[in-house]
Amino acid sequence: MGSNLFALLELASEAGGLITTHAALERGISRRALAGMTQRGLIEHVSRGVYRLVHSQADPFASYRTVIMWAQAHRGPRVALSHETALTILALSDANPSQIHLTIPSDVRFRRHLPTRVTIHRAPLDDKDVMEHEGLQLTSFSRTVIDVARSGNMRFAGDAIIQGRREGYITERESKRLTAELEQILHGTGAAG
Numbered sequence: 001m002g003s004n005l006f007a008l009l010e011l012a013s014e015a016g017g018l019i020t021t022h023a024a025l026e027r028g029i030s031r032r033a034l035a036g037m038t039q040r041g042l043i044e045h046v047s048r049g050v051y052r053l054v055h056s057q058a059d060p061f062a063s064y065r066t067v068i069m070w071a072q073a074h075r076g077p078r079v080a081l082s083h084e085t086a087l088t089i090l091a092l093s094d095a096n097p098s099q100i101h102l103t104i105p106s107d108v109r110f111r112r113h114l115p116t117r118v119t120i121h122r123a124p125l126d127d128k129d130v131m132e133h134e135g136l137q138l139t140s141f142s143r144t145v146i147d148v149a150r151s152g153n154m155r156f157a158g159d160a161i162i163q164g165r166r167e168g169y170i171t172e173r174e175s176k177r178l179t180a181e182l183e184q185i186l187h188g189t190g191a192a193g
Helices: 002-014 021-026 031-039 062-072 083-089 141-150 154-167 172-186
Strands: 018-020 043-047 050-053 100-104 118-122 130-133 136-139
Touching (some): 002 021, 002 031, 018 021, 018 062, 021 031, 050 062, 062 136, 083 100, 083 141, 083 154, 136 141, 141 154, 154 172
Antiparallel strands (some): 043 050, 130 136
């Protein structure tokens, strides 16, 4: 039990207090050991394949980490938090989405139940489309702005460009390019996405 607990603490420290069944199994912690730790109140079941260390420090991004871990449980696909969720995590919008937006590859189908408050978007995710922030996979700044605009939220997209420029996420040139793309989307001449 002691070595399992130490390995669990190590895993949890790497992911904001969260542990996946898959990662635990890779470290030699069986499903039975996880069940025993749950019964003893050391960990709690958060989502399919995801546990939280009960006495871990609160993580402001825990709900987002849980969704990513849920999607990637058992060697799942590359995914990224997207749309208004990505803007919120980057602190580039006053959006407070009631849903957590997650973009997954178009050909992926989950057999497990979708967590509440999660909206799935299906689209290709190339390396240039994904960035990491606070240990979370997000759609890139440019991709996020375009996705938000295409979903009909031009105000948030425009505000994000202004804030993104101020915060150094994009250059002046990129700001102008994105603004021109928003104009195309607004007038119906941008590519569908």
